[in-house]
Amino acid sequence: MTPASEHFTPLQRVLHWIMAVCILAMLFIGVGMVSTVMPKYLALVSIHKSLGIAILALALIRLAVRLRYGAPALPMDLPEPMKLAAVLSHYALYALMIAMPLIGWAMMSAADYPIVVFGGWRLPPILPQSDSLHSLLWNSHYYLAFAFFALVLLHIAAALYHALVRRDGVFESMASVSTDHEAVQPAE
Amino acid sequence: MPDFQRSLPYGSLALIAVIIGAGAAAFAYTAGWFSPQRLTPNKMVAAFAPPGGPDLGHRRNHAKGICFTGTFDSNGAGVELSKAAVFAKGQYPVLGRFNLATASAHADDATVRVRGLGIQFSTPDGQVWRSAMIDAPFFTVSTPKAFYGLLLASRSKDPDAMKTFIAANPEFANFVAWAKSAPWTGSYAEEPYNSLDSFVMTNRDGVEHVVRWSLVPEAKVVPISEDELKKRGPNFLEQEITQRVAAAPQHWTLVVTVADAGDPTADPAKAWPADRRKVEVGTLTVQKIEAERNGPCRDINFDPTVLPTGITTSDDPFPAARSSVYAKSYDLRTAEAKDYPRTAPGAKP
Numbered sequence: 001m002t003p004a005s006e007h008f009t010p011l012q013r014v015l016h017w018i019m020a021v022c023i024l025a026m027l028f029i030g031v032g033m034v035s036t037v038m039p040k041y042l043a044l045v046s047i048h049k050s051l052g053i054a055i056l057a058l059a060l061i062r063l064a065v066r067l068r069y070g071a072p073a074l075p076m077d078l079p080e081p082m083k084l085a086a087v088l089s090h091y092a093l094y095a096l097m098i099a100m101p102l103i104g105w106a107m108m109s110a111a112d113y114p115i116v117v118f119g120g121w122r123l124p125p126i127l128p129q130s131d132s133l134h135s136l137l138w139n140s141h142y143y144l145a146f147a148f149f150a151l152v153l154l155h156i157a158a159a160l161y162h163a164l165v166r167r168d169g170v171f172e173s174m175a176s177v178s179t180d181h182e183a184v185q186p187a188e
Numbered sequence: 189m190p191d192f193q194r195s196l197p198y199g200s201l202a203l204i205a206v207i208i209g210a211g212a213a214a215f216a217y218t219a220g221w222f223s224p225q226r227l228t229p230n231k232m233v234a235a236f237a238p239p240g241g242p243d244l245g246h247r248r249n250h251a252k253g254i255c256f257t258g259t260f261d262s263n264g265a266g267v268e269l270s271k272a273a274v275f276a277k278g279q280y281p282v283l284g285r286f287n288l289a290t291a292s293a294h295a296d297d298a299t300v301r302v303r304g305l306g307i308q309f310s311t312p313d314g315q316v317w318r319s320a321m322i323d324a325p326f327f328t329v330s331t332p333k334a335f336y337g338l339l340l341a342s343r344s345k346d347p348d349a350m351k352t353f354i355a356a357n358p359e360f361a362n363f364v365a366w367a368k369s370a371p372w373t374g375s376y377a378e379e380p381y382n383s384l385d386s387f388v389m390t391n392r393d394g395v396e397h398v399v400r401w402s403l404v405p406e407a408k409v410v411p412i413s414e415d416e417l418k419k420r421g422p423n424f425l426e427q428e429i430t431q432r433v434a435a436a437p438q439h440w441t442l443v444v445t446v447a448d449a450g451d452p453t454a455d456p457a458k459a460w461p462a463d464r465r466k467v468e469v470g471t472l473t474v475q476k477i478e479a480e481r482n483g484p485c486r487d488i489n490f491d492p493t494v495l496p497t498g499i500t501t502s503d504d505p506f507p508a509a510r511s512s513v514y515a516k517s518y519d520l521r522t523a524e525a526k527d528y529p530r531t532a533p534g535a536k537p
C-alpha cells in the first residue's frame with residue numbers, strides 16, 4: 001500500500017463513479033423487469049445480464065486497484081464507531097459487487113438457461129441444473145439485491161453527511177475531479 | 189464532540205433525508221409497489237391457479253405432461269431462411285414434453301381440449317432452441333392482457349363474466365368455434381403443434397423473414413368422439429404415446445410458414461392466409477418416452493424466447509410475456525420440488 005493521501009487515485013475515482021451509475025441502474029432494472037410482462041421485459045433482462053457481467057469484471061479490477069493503492073485515511077476526528085461503519089460498509093459493498101453477478105450467473109446455470117450476454121457471447125454454466133440450488137440462489141439474489149440497495153442508500157446518506165454537514169474532505173476524496181497533487185498517482 | 193452542535197444544520201439534514209427518501213420511492217415505484225393495476229408475472233401466474241390452489245411442484249399451466257427424447261433431421265432447406273445451425277443439413281438431438289393445457293397436473297385427459305408440445309433442439313455450437321406449441325390453429329386472444337382477462341373471467345363467480353369478456357374480445361369466439369368443431373384424436377402422435385407466435389428468421393445474407401412454424405404429424409389422424417375418449421381412463425394419452433413410441437418411433441415434419449407483407453404478425457389469434465409460402469425444413473423423430481417425475485423435460489423451461497442466433501422475437505407481444513411468466517412458474521415449481529419428489533435412485537436434489 002502507498003502512503004495515505006487525501007484523494008483516491010483518479011483510476012479509483014473513475015471506477016467508483018462508473019460503477020455507481022451501473023449498479024444503481026442494475027438495481028432498478030432488476031426490480032423493473034420482474035414486474036412487467038410487456039415486450040420491454042426481454043430488453044431489460046438482456047441488459048441486466050450484460051451489465052451484471054460487466055460489473056463483475058469492473059469489480060474485480062477495482063478490488064485489485066484498491067489492494068494495490070489503498071484508500072485515503074479517514075479524518076482523525078471521525079468518531080470510532082463511524083470509522084468502523086465506514087470500513088465494514090465498504091467491505092460489504094465490495095462483497096456485493098462481486099457476489100451479486102456471480103449469484104445471478106450461477107442461478108441461471110442452475111435453471112439450465114442459456115446465458116447470452118453482449119448480444120451473442122455465450123457464458124458457460126458454472127453449476128449443473130439443480131432445483132434446490134436454483135431456489136437457494138434465487139432467494140440469495142432477491143434478498144441480497146434489497147440489502148444492496150439499502151446499503152447503497154446508507155452509503156449515499158453518509159457521503160452527503162460528510163459533504164454537507166461535516167465538510168471534512170471525505171466526499172472530495174472520491175468526488176474531486178481535480179488532479180491530486182498530494183496523492184501518489186498510479187503508474188499509468 | 190461535533191462542533192456543528194452549536195447550530196444543527198437542519199437544512200442539510202433535511203436535504204439528505206429528501207434525497208434518500210426520493211431514491212427509495214423511485215425504487216419502490218419501479219418495482220410496481222405503487223401500481224397495483226400493473227400486470228406483473230406474479231399476477232399472471234396466480235391467475236392460473238385452480239380453486240383448490242396450484243399443484244405444487246408442477247408447471248403453473250400445461251401442468252400435466254410426459255417427456256420425450258429423439259432427433260431432428262434437418263434437410264437443409266431452412267438455411268435459406270435462417271443462419272441458425274439447426275437448419276444446416278444434419279441430425280441434432282431433441283428433448284421435449286407432450287402436455288395438456290390445464291393448470292391441474294392430475295386432470296382427466298379427456299377433459300382438456302388443447303394439447304401442447306415443448307421442445308428443445310441442441311446443436312454442436314452449444315446453442316439451444318426452445319419452443320412451446322399447441323394443437324389449436326390460432327390462439328385464444330390477441331394480447332397478453334386479454335389472456336389475463338380470460339383467466340380472470342373463466343374463474344369468476346359472476347355469471348356474466350364470460351359474456352362480458354367475449355363482447356370485449358370478439359376474437360375469442362373464433363377459438364370457441366374451433367374448440368367445438370375440431371375433431372378430437374386419441375393420441376399425442378396425431379396432433380399438429382403450432383408456434384402461433386411469430387418470430388423473425390435471419391439468413392446468412394442478413395435477409396429477414398417473419399415466420400411461424402408447425403410440427404405436422406406423419407401419423408394418420410383418426411378422429412374420435414369426446415364420449416369415446418371419456419371411456420379410456422384418465423391417463424390414456426400418456427399410456428398410448430408410451431406404447432406407440434415403444435412400438436415404433438413417431439415422426440413430424442417441421443414446416444416454417446413465411447408471412448407476406450401486411451400479415452398480422454403481432455396477433456397469434458389471427459391465422460395467416462392458407463396460401464402463404466411453406467418450407468419443410470426437417471423431420472422430428474420421437475424415440476423414447478419417459479415419465480415427467482424423473483424425466484429430462486421436468487426441469488426445462490420451454491421458454492419461447494430461448495432462440496439460437498438466426499431467430500429473434502418479432503412484434504408479437506406474447507413471447508416476452510410468456511418468457512416473464514414461464515420464468516416465474518419455473519421459480520415456483522423448482523422451489524416446491526419437495527412436493528413432487530423424484531423417485532429414481534440417485535435422483536438429483
Ligand code: HEM
Binds near residue numbers: 096103105141519
Ligand atoms: C451487480 C449485479 C446485479 C444486481 C445488483 C442485480 C439485481 C437484481 C434485482 C434487483 C433483481 C430483481 C429481484 C426481484 O425483485 O425479484 C434481479 C433479478 C434477476 N437477476 Fe440480477 N442482479 C445482478 C446481476 C445479475 C447477473 C450477472 C445475472 C445473470 C447473468 C442476473 C440475473 C437475474 C435474473 C435472471 C433475475 C430474475 C430472477 C427471477 O425472478 O426469475 N443478475 N437482479
Ligand code: HEM
Binds near residue numbers: 173174
Ligand atoms: C451504487 C453504488 C455505489 C457503490 C457500490 C459504492 C461503493 C463504494 C466503495 C466500495 C467505496 C470505498 C472506496 C473504494 O475502495 O472504492 C466508496 C467510497 C465512497 N463513495 Fe461510493 N459507492 C456508490 C455510490 C456512491 C454515491 C452515489 C456517492 C455520492 C453521493 C458515493 C460517495 C462515496 C464517497 C464520498 C466515498 C469515499 C468514502 C471514504 O473515503 O470513506 N458513492 N463507494
Ligand code: HEM
Binds near residue numbers: 327331509
Ligand atoms: C400470455 C400468454 C401465455 C401465458 C401467460 C402462458 C403461461 C404458461 C405457463 C405459466 C406455463 C408453464 C411454464 C413452466 O413452468 O415451464 C406454460 C406452458 C406452456 N405454454 Fe403457455 N402461456 C401463454 C401463451 C401460450 C401460447 C400462445 C402457447 C402456444 C403457442 C402456449 C403454449 C404452452 C405450452 C405448450 C406449454 C408447456 C411447455 C412445457 O411442456 O413445459 N402458451 N404457459
